[in-house]
Amino acid sequence: MNTKILVINPGSTSTKIAVFDKIEELWATTIDHKPDELSRFKKIIDQLEWRQELIQKELKEAGFLINDFGAIAARGGLLDPIPGGTYIVDSLMVDHLYEGKNGEHASNLAGIIAYRLGQEYNVPAYTVDPVAVDEFIDESRFSGMPELKRRCQSHALNLKAIARRVAEDLGKDLNTINLIGVHLGGGISVAAIKGGRIIDVNNANQEGPYSPERVGSLPSLELVNYIYKNKPPYHELKKKLLGQGGLSAYTGTNDGREIEKRIKSGDREAKLAYDGMIYQIAKEIGKMATVFRGKVAAVYLTGGLAYSEYVVQGIKERVSFIAPVMVYPGAEEMKHLAAGVTRVLLGEESPRDYDKTRL
């Protein structure tokens, strides 16, 4: 059986590519994208050909042939709400990702690229725990305005992967504990995780703390007034909210390392913007603690910003009273994608059908 897996993960700030044999990483690379490089594209879907070419070029230079792979694993995008698991990438999924049915995000590109490569080279394509994973309890679904539904969109892939590690490190059964998982990336997800399921989370595209790139929750009437007054074109406004908000808007950079350099050199504005983000993250963690009536086994921090001692200490100072704070910098997305597909290749799990599973 061919268990060699190509893993592709286009994120808002990078494109990650890796090759695994089952869950053993054989090769990996990350291509970072500067904001200038991305700003030339009006919509994220416009990056499709460019990102696909980058992936194919990297693979070629590393000496890999796509028809040598047993499967392709793609980070899944903004699909219709579905439970967690491994899904076959099919044409319906690709249509939804292509048209941005549930919104725009760089991870929408992964499924499309995987499907196109899979069709061309006759390799099956899968996605695992996409950002659209929705395991909300009923109370989580209310927005306060019946016409507007809360959508569950989060870093489900990494949150779930790290939740397993946290349970192992605590020596507890994941199915029996409550966790608050925090992914600190280009977007930020703060999730209430019960028995491994994400029962509530801020929508990392539209709600919660502001992040390196996103505005987070906004005062609603102020936003409506802003739109009426300035009449921004739709795609420009979306870019402002999703790709150029938060730290990027306050400081001109989405890079935590750059901001910390500025703080060290006495930049007060940079410090206030960074501290404001940390404050909002801590508040969101406090909110999620109430989901469990305070009964939380651990809060865990993961994602790129969890490498930062400044961010981690700032959050710990405010939330340590809730539960122990555990730190897992970076992301295990690539390994978790490979693991999900490996379970399917080995017949340990059946792949799910998107159309039949949509909520």
Ligand SMILES: Nc1ncnc2c1ncn2[C@@H]1O[C@H](COP(=O)(O)OP(=O)(O)O)[C@@H](O)[C@H]1O
């Ligand atoms: N050592 C570090 N110190 C501070 N910020 C960091 C560090 N390493 C990465 N970051 C920041 O983490 C963010 C990206 O996190 P990552 O999890 O890679 O993003 P994504 O979720 O978009 O894939 C960026 O703002 C980056 O500048």
Ligand SMILES: CCCC(=O)OP(=O)(O)O
């Ligand atoms: C929509 C949730 C996923 C997300 O925000 O990912 P990035 O941090 O990679 O943009």
